Structures are given as C-alpha cells and as structure tokens.
Amino acid sequence: MRFWRVIEPYIGFLLQGFALTIAACLLAIAGAVLLGALTASMRSSGNRLVRGAANAYGDVFRNVPFLVQLFFFFYGLPELGIYIGAFETGVIAMSIAGGAFVSDVILSGILTVDAGVIDAAKVSGLSRVKIFTRVVLPIALRVSVRPMGSVLINLVLTSSILSTITVNELTGAAKIVAATTFKPFEVYAVLLVLYASLTTLLSFAISAVHRRLNRFMTGG
Amino acid sequence: MIVAENVEKRFGDALVLKRVNLRVEPGEVVTILGASGSGKSTLIRCINGLEALTGGRITVDGHDVSTKAGLVAARRASATVFQLFNLYPHMTALGNITLAPIEVLKLPKAEAEARARALLDKVGLGAQADAYPQQLSGGQRQRVGICRALAMQPRYLLLDEVTSALDPEMTGDVLRILAELAADGTTMVFVTHEIEFARHISSRIVFLEQGELIVDLPTAAFFAEDGGLAVPRIRQFLSKMKKD
Numbered sequence: 001m002r003f004w005r006v007i008e009p010y011i012g013f014l015l016q017g018f019a020l021t022i023a024a025c026l027l028a029i030a031g032a033v034l035l036g037a038l039t040a041s042m043r044s045s046g047n048r049l050v051r052g053a054a055n056a057y058g059d060v061f062r063n064v065p066f067l068v069q070l071f072f073f074f075y076g077l078p079e080l081g082i083y084i085g086a087f088e089t090g091v092i093a094m095s096i097a098g099g100a101f102v103s104d105v106i107l108s109g110i111l112t113v114d115a116g117v118i119d120a121a122k123v124s125g126l127s128r129v130k131i132f133t134r135v136v137l138p139i140a141l142r143v144s145v146r147p148m149g150s151v152l153i154n155l156v157l158t159s160s161i162l163s164t165i166t167v168n169e170l171t172g173a174a175k176i177v178a179a180t181t182f183k184p185f186e187v188y189a190v191l192l193v194l195y196a197s198l199t200t201l202l203s204f205a206i207s208a209v210h211r212r213l214n215r216f217m218t219g220g
Numbered sequence: 221m222i223v224a225e226n227v228e229k230r231f232g233d234a235l236v237l238k239r240v241n242l243r244v245e246p247g248e249v250v251t252i253l254g255a256s257g258s259g260k261s262t263l264i265r266c267i268n269g270l271e272a273l274t275g276g277r278i279t280v281d282g283h284d285v286s287t288k289a290g291l292v293a294a295r296r297a298s299a300t301v302f303q304l305f306n307l308y309p310h311m312t313a314l315g316n317i318t319l320a321p322i323e324v325l326k327l328p329k330a331e332a333e334a335r336a337r338a339l340l341d342k343v344g345l346g347a348q349a350d351a352y353p354q355q356l357s358g359g360q361r362q363r364v365g366i367c368r369a370l371a372m373q374p375r376y377l378l379l380d381e382v383t384s385a386l387d388p389e390m391t392g393d394v395l396r397i398l399a400e401l402a403a404d405g406t407t408m409v410f411v412t413h414e415i416e417f418a419r420h421i422s423s424r425i426v427f428l429e430q431g432e433l434i435v436d437l438p439t440a441a442f443f444a445e446d447g448g449l450a451v452p453r454i455r456q457f458l459s460k461m462k463k464d
C-alpha cells in the first residue's frame with residue numbers, strides 16, 4: 001500500500017508530535033478551567049475593581065487572534081526577562097486564551113444558581129467564600145460542563161497554532177514530514193484522523209463528566 | 221428574644237413594612253397572618269438579614285442585624301425554613317444538613333453526620349440520608365429543610381409558608397413535625413395560611429395589613445369575638461380563609 005509506505009518511516013515522529021499535542025492540551029485544559037473559574041468568580045464579585053479587572057482580561061483575550069497572543073508571549077516574555085521554553089509558553093498562552101472563554105461559560109452557570117438556594121446558604125451563617133466554593137461554584141460547574149466542552153474542543157484545535165513558535169506538536173511534526181516527503185496529502189490525512197480521534201475522545205469524556213455530575217440534578 | 225422596633229422597609233417607592241413592632245420571647249410560637257402582599261415574607265427576611273431595613277431596628281438576643289458582627293451572631297441564633305425548600309441540589313440530604321454545622325459550627329464531620337442522621341430519623345427519613353433532593357418528594361424535601369435548620373441548634377426557628385408548596389397529605393406530615401417542635405418548646409416565628417394549625421400551636425398571633433402590624437394578641441384573644449374578630453379586616457380575612 002502506497003499510503004502506508006509513505007507514512008511508515010515517520011509514524012514514530014508523528015506520534016511523538018501527537019503526544020506533545022496531548023500533553024499541551026491536557027495542561028492547557030487544566031489551566032483554562034482553573035483560570036476560568038477564578039475569573040468567573042471575580043466577574044461575579046461585588047467589588048467593582050475586581051469585576052473590572054476580570055472583565056478586562058476576558059474582553060482582551062476573547063477579542064485578539066490567538067496567533068497574535070501567542071507571538072506576544074513568545075517574543076514578549078524574553079523582553080521582560082522571562083525565559084521559558086516554547087512548549088511552556090504555548091501552554092500558558094492556551095490557558096490564558098481558554099480561560100477567557102471558560103470564564104464566560106462558568107459565569108453564565110453562576111447566574112443560573114437559584115437565588116433561594118443562596119439565601120439558604122446565607123442564613124445558615126456560611127461565609128461569602130464558603131457560599132461561593134461550596135454552593136454556587138459546584139452548582140455552576142454542573143450547569144457549565146456541556147458548554148465548556150465546545151470551548152475545550154476549540155482549545156484542542158487551537159493547539160495546532162503552537163507549531164508557529166517552533167513547538168513540534170502534531171501539526172509542527174506534520175509540516176516537517178510533509179516538507180521532507182513532498183507528500184502532504186498522506187501526512188495531513190493522518191492528522192485528520194488523529195485530531196478527530198482526540199476531540200471525539202474529549203467530547204465523550206465531557207459527556208461522561210456531565211452525566212456523572214448531574215445524575216441527580218434536573219436541568220443543565 | 222427577637223425585637224423589631226419601628227421597622228420600615230421600602231422597595232424603591234413602595235413602603236412594604238411600616239413602623240412594625242414585634243417581640244418574640246424564648247418559648248413562644250408567634251404566627252404572622254395577613255393577606256398576600258401584606259409583607260409577611262419581607263418581615264421574616266428582615267429578621268434573618270436577607271433584606272436590609274430602611275428604618276428602625278431588629279435585634280436577635282441583643283444583636284443588631286444591621287451591623288456586620290450583629291448579623292453573624294443573629295444568624296447563629298436563628299434558622300430559616302423556606303417555602304420552596306431551597307435545598308442544595310448538588311448535595312444529598314445528609315450533605316444539606318451537615319454543611320453549615322461542619323463549616324460554621326466547626327463540628328467534626330462524624331459528629332455532624334451522626335446528629336443529622338438522628339434528625340432524619342426523627343422526621344421519618346432515616347432511609348433517605350443519601351438521597352439527593354431531586355429524588356425526594358416535596359414533603360420529604362421540606363422535612364430535610366427542617367432538619368437542615370434544626371441541625372444548627374437555633375434558638376429561633378423562622379418558617380415562611382413552609383407547607384404552601386405541598387399537597388394536603390404532605391402538609392400533614394410537615395405540620396405534625398412542627399407541632400412536636402412547638403410542644404418541645406422550640407421558639408418559632410411562623411408565617412402560614414393554615415389558620416386552624418396556627419390556632420392550635422401558636423401562643424400569639426399578629427396580623428399584618430399592607431405592611432402595618434395592626435393586631436398582636438394571644439391566640440385565644442385573637443379568635444375571640446371581642447378580640448381579633450372584632451376587627452372587621454381580620455373577620456373578613458378569616459372568613460375568606462375558611463372558604464378557600
């Protein structure tokens with residue numbers, strides 16, 4: 001089979017790239033969810049300054065192309081005297097960009113939390129922080145899992161842009177192989193399958209988390 | 221003791237509570253009656269600090285609910301049961317009941333759970349400790365709501381129409397539990413439309429009319445021809461209630 005003959009010598013290299021993609025995505029998903037939850041909590045704060053800062057972050061990073069953000073960090077951080085690898089820079093940029101979108105989703109989850117439930121938590125004497133971490137956020141996350149899924153899948157797709165800052169993740173590896181073999185069609189056919197498997201797996205995982213968290217809750 | 225002095229509450233231009241005075245001594249069961257929109261829920265929400273007063277003063281055991289420290293202390297002294305239960309949907313019955321005892325009273329988890337189970341047993345829900353609110357009927361949810369309030373060992377129990385969302389059979393279950401609590405000497409401020417039940421368990425009845433507390437009488441006097449019934453508005457209210 002011609003296809004396999006073209007790909008076979010490079011399959012190890014491509015899978016290495018795929019592993020790097022998976023690592024970058026897992027780290028960035030964790031970063032984006034943490035940052036998104038933190039930002040959403042700030043955006044629902046009573047303090048105008050805190051709210052303003054969080055909104056500004058969200059507005060900036062949702063409204064600038066990811067490629068520009070990525071270059072900004074890649075070339076900007078060394079200017080600030082911060083020297084980290086391209087992979088680390090990529091993960092940080094993805095987390096920050098993803099966090100802006102995740103915060104939107106979690107904030108709308110927070111806004112759906114029944115006011116009466118919050119009243120019950122207040123009169124029981126729980127502190128504001130406890131009300132947020134034990135009642136509001138857990139309910140909001142349950143509502144947000146599904147819409148967060150599409151944000152996270154987008155984040156996975158965005159990871160291919162890391163190839164532009166010398167990270168040889170899947171797309172970066174593919175570019176090299178395509179340039180060496182002059183067989184871009186075969187190479188990108190492999191990528192199609194790998195990316196599709198990764199996002200499909202992620203969407204299954206998200207559905208499973210959603211079902212698990214919402215097993216006894218209606219709505220959401 | 222809960223003391224409300226000249227309490228005023230405005231929502232924008234609407235004056236919802238007008239110079240309301242009320243005292244609730246330990247051991248009393250005080251029922252608040254009044255037509256829909258007369259301000260009963262608002263008064264309860266002012267006592268537990270969910271609404272800020274726009275005039276007057278409320279103290280719970282001397283703690284002023286309009287100060288930050290006072291509100292913390294006042295909320296430690298009272299607990300509220302809500303009309304629509306307001307259970308935490310992501311927690312089991314046990315989780316609902318133990319959250320505040322663990323986080324606020326700082327009880328060890330095992331002790332909080334043991335107490336919660338004892339309360340659930342008492343209201344006939346011993347087998348439902350691990351059920352989520354969605355898996356329970358309305359009456360069961362409200363019984364969990366009562367356990368959640370009692371688990372804080374409050375000196376005052378505030379109840380706002382806790383049976384209005386329940387069908388008659390479930391209402392009976394919940395009212396039986398409240399009657400037991402009253403017999404045990406639990407202090408309660410009770411908003412209800414169950415007139416007969418109020419008559420049965422209350423030591424005093426107060427009547428709100430468009431934000432004004434127009435009558436405050438011992439239960440027997442409230443239902444006496446020369447007492448509450450001599451007030452035309454109350455006579456009218458009670459006869460309308462009977463018809464419903």
Ligand SMILES: Nc1ncnc2c1ncn2[C@@H]1O[C@H](COP(=O)(O)OP(=O)(O)OP(=O)(O)O)[C@@H](O)[C@H]1O
Pocket residue numbers: 231234236254255256257258259260261262263
């Ligand atoms: N958050 C609010 N904003 C504006 N107006 C309010 C608010 N809460 C209550 N009100 C108004 O205050 C008045 C008293 O309401 P409240 O809920 O205390 O009445 P209630 O006696 O409990 O009535 P019901 O028997 O129907 O429960 C009503 O006219 C209501 O519309």
Ligand SMILES: [Mg+2]
Pocket residue numbers: 260261262380381
């Ligand atoms: Mg009401």
